Amino acid sequence: MAPDDSCDATQSELSELSPKSADCRRRSDRCHRAILTAAAELLEEKGYGGISVEAIAARAGVGKQTIYRWWPCKASVVMEAYAERATQNLPLPDTGCVKTDLGELLGQLATVLGSTSTGRALAGLIAEAQTDPHVAQEFRNQMIGCRRSATQTLLQRGIERGELRPDLDLELAIDSLYGPIWYRLLLQHAPLNREFAIALVEQVVVGIGS
Amino acid sequence: MAPDDSCDATQSELSELSPKSADCRRRSDRCHRAILTAAAELLEEKGYGGISVEAIAARAGVGKQTIYRWWPCKASVVMEAYAERATQNLPLPDTGCVKTDLGELLGQLATVLGSTSTGRALAGLIAEAQTDPHVAQEFRNQMIGCRRSATQTLLQRGIERGELRPDLDLELAIDSLYGPIWYRLLLQHAPLNREFAIALVEQVVVGIGS
C-alpha cells in the first residue's frame, strides 16, 4: 500500500518508459528496500502483532519518519512487502476444464496462505483492516481484487464452454470459492492446503444436493 | 468465557469431594454484570477498536484489577458480553426442506452480522484472535462451534431425507456455507444480509455446474 499515489507510482515504475528526471522527489531505493525487507524479516520472526514501526525502522537502519513519509501506517508497509509475493505468481490456467483451472488458482492460494508466515501476515492485515478502513480498501485492491477478476475470467470461460450454468451469479460464486479459504485462514479450525481447495472447487461446482 | 466455566468446574469438582470446602468471598455477580454491560455499551458507542480495559472499568465503576482477575484480556470480556446474544436465539428449524432450514439458520446469522454493531464487534474479536491464540480458541468455542454443530444436524437430516448426497464431506459443506458469510463481514466488499445467505444456500446445494 503505497502512500497515496500508489497506483500511479507502481504504474510508472513498471512502465519504465519515462525516466522523468524532472520528478524532484528522490525516494531512496536503498531505504525503500531496506524497510520492506526489515518488515518481512520481522514478520517472519515475531508475527504481525509482535512488530512495531519502531522495530521496522531500527532493523532497517532508518528513521521512523522515513517510514511515515512513504506509508501511512504499519499495515501499509507490510502490505507492500507481501503484495508481490502474494500475487506475482498468480497463475491463470486454461486447461479447458473449469474445475482444473479453478483448482489450480485456489490451490496455489491455499498453499501460500497455509504456509505459516505469509498466511499469518495476511491474517494480521485483515485484522488491521477491521479497525482501519483505509487498510481495508488497500487490502481489497492489492490482495483480493486481482484474484477475483482472474477467477471471474475462468468462470466466464466455463460458462462459454457450457461447463457452468449461464445464469450464474458471478459475485456469489466467487465468494463461495474464496470465502471458505479465508475462513479457514482466520479461524484456524481446520487445515488449509491444496487438497482442501481442490475439494472445495469440486463441491462448489457440483453442489451438495443429491 | 473461561471465568465462569472454571469457577463452576471448580465448584462442582470440589463439591463432589468435600462439600464444605468453600470458596469464601466468591465472585461478585453485581460487578460481573456491570462489567459485561459496560463492555457492551462501549462497544455499541465506540466500536471494538475504540474501547480499552480502562474505559470498561471506569464505566462499570470497577477497579481495573477486577477485570483482570476474571478475564485475561479485553477480547475475553467482549466475547462474554456478546456470547449470549450471538448464540442464544440460535434457531434450529425443521421444516422438512434442507434449503429452507439452512436459509433460516444462515439468514439469521447474516442479519445479525450485517447489523452494524454486533457484526463489527465480532469482526474485532476475529481481528484480536489473529494475535492471541487464546482468543481464537474461545471464539471458536463460543461463536463458531454451536452454529457448526447446529448446521451439521440440519445437513444430516437432509442426507437422511435424501435431499443431500450421502457421501457428503460435512466439514467441507459447513465451511462452504459459513466461509462466504464471514468473508463478506471481514472484507466488506459486498453487502451481508439475509438475501445473500439464502442465495448462498441455494447455490451451495445445487452447485454452480450446469
Place this chain on the structure above:
Amino acid sequence: MAPDDSCDATQSELSELSPKSADCRRRSDRCHRAILTAAAELLEEKGYGGISVEAIAARAGVGKQTIYRWWPCKASVVMEAYAERATQNLPLPDTGCVKTDLGELLGQLATVLGSTSTGRALAGLIAEAQTDPHVAQEFRNQMIGCRRSATQTLLQRGIERGELRPDLDLELAIDSLYGPIWYRLLLQHAPLNREFAIALVEQVVVGIGS
C-alpha cells in the same frame, strides 16, 4: 504500635493485675506472634521497602484483615516487631565516669544500628514517619524516648558529680549525642559502629575548641 488503645493494652497486659475476663475480645496469641515473626523475617530478607502487608499476611498464614484489626499500617507492625530488640537490653551503666557511661549507652546503639538488618529496618521506619505523623509519634515514643531519658539521667549524674557544666542545656546535649548517630544511619556516608560512638562522646564532652 498497637491499634489505638496501645498504651492501655500494654499497660494492662503488663500489669497482669486484673484478668478482666469481661473483655470478650480474644486476640489469638499464635497469630499475633506469627505476624511479628513474619514481618521480622521479611525485613531481614527484603528490607523495609520490599515488603507489603500482603506479603506479611501470606508469610504468617493470616488474613490481611487480621493485621489491620490490630495495627493501623505496615509501619506499626514493623515497629512492634523491633521495639523489644531495640530497647530491651538498654544498658544504664553507672561507672562514675560520664564519658564511660555515655560511651556504653551510645556504643550499644551504634552497634545495633550498624548491624545491617535492624538498622535498615529502623531507617525504614523513620522514612515512613516522614509521611505519616502517627508513625512519627510512635517512633519517638518507642524508639527514641527511652534512650533520651536514660541519657538525661546519665548527664544529670555527671552534672552532680561535677564532670559536666551545671548550666548544661540537656536537650541540646542529647541531640548532640544522638543526632550524629542517626545521621550516619540515614545518610550512610561513613561507618556506624561502637568506635564512632565513643569518639563522639569524647568530642562532645571536651569540645572541638582548643
Place this chain on the structure above:
Amino acid sequence: MAPDDSCDATQSELSELSPKSADCRRRSDRCHRAILTAAAELLEEKGYGGISVEAIAARAGVGKQTIYRWWPCKASVVMEAYAERATQNLPLPDTGCVKTDLGELLGQLATVLGSTSTGRALAGLIAEAQTDPHVAQEFRNQMIGCRRSATQTLLQRGIERGELRPDLDLELAIDSLYGPIWYRLLLQHAPLNREFAIALVEQVVVGIGS
C-alpha cells in the same frame, strides 16, 4: 542529578574522541524546565508524599515517558528541582571567628530546613533514599557534599587560627555539627531554627564538660 551529569559526561567523553558524533535532537530545555517547575510547585502544594510522577507530567504538560527518559524516579526529579535552591546561596563566611562562621553556615541551613516546604521535601528525599541507594548517593552528592566541604574549609581555617584543636577529627566534627540538625528535621521532636544552630555550634566548640 544524574541525567545532567551523565549527559555532560557522555558528551565530554565523546567530544574528546570524535567531536562530530552528535546526539541529534537533544533534550528539550523547555520541557526540562517545565518538569522541574511542576515538581517544585506540586511539592509546595501537596508535600512529598502527595505527588506522583503522573501528576508532575500532567502539570508540566508532558508525557510521562519524557520524565522517565531523563530521570529514573520521582525522587531524582524532586532532587534536581531542589538542588539549586538548597545549595546555590550557600554562604562561606570568613569573619575571623570560627563560631560566627559556623553559626552563619548552619544557621542558614537550619532556617531553610525549618521553613516547612523545603524541609519536608528534603525529609521526603531522605526517606526515599532509605529504599533506593541511587537516591541516597545522589542526595549525598547534591545536598550533603557541598556543605560538608564548606564546613571543612571553615574548620581548617579555625585550626590555622588556633581557635580549634590541631588534632581535630574533621569528619567527626562535621557529623557533630550536621547530625543534630537533620535529626531534628526528621524526628521533629523539637524546633529547628537558627537559634538552635547557633547554640549547637557554641556547644560543639566548647564541649559539655566543665
Place this chain on the structure above:
DNA sequence: CTATAAGCGAGACGGTACGTCCCGTCTTAGA
C-alpha cells in the same frame, strides 16, 4: 452444654500509581 458472637483464613473489591510500550508528530545535526 449449647449458642452465639468474635476472631479468623481467604481473598474480592474500588482505587491509585507504577513503569513500559508504542503511536504518530516534530526537531535537530550531519551527510
Place this chain on the structure above:
DNA sequence: TCTAAGACGGGACGTACCGTCTCGCTTATAG
C-alpha cells in the same frame, strides 16, 4: 536538502499494593 536518530505529547497497558469488605469456618466464653 534530505535523512538517521530520537525526543516529544499522549494513551493504554498489565502489575502491585493499598485499606475495606464479605464470606463461611472455628472456637471460646456466656447463658
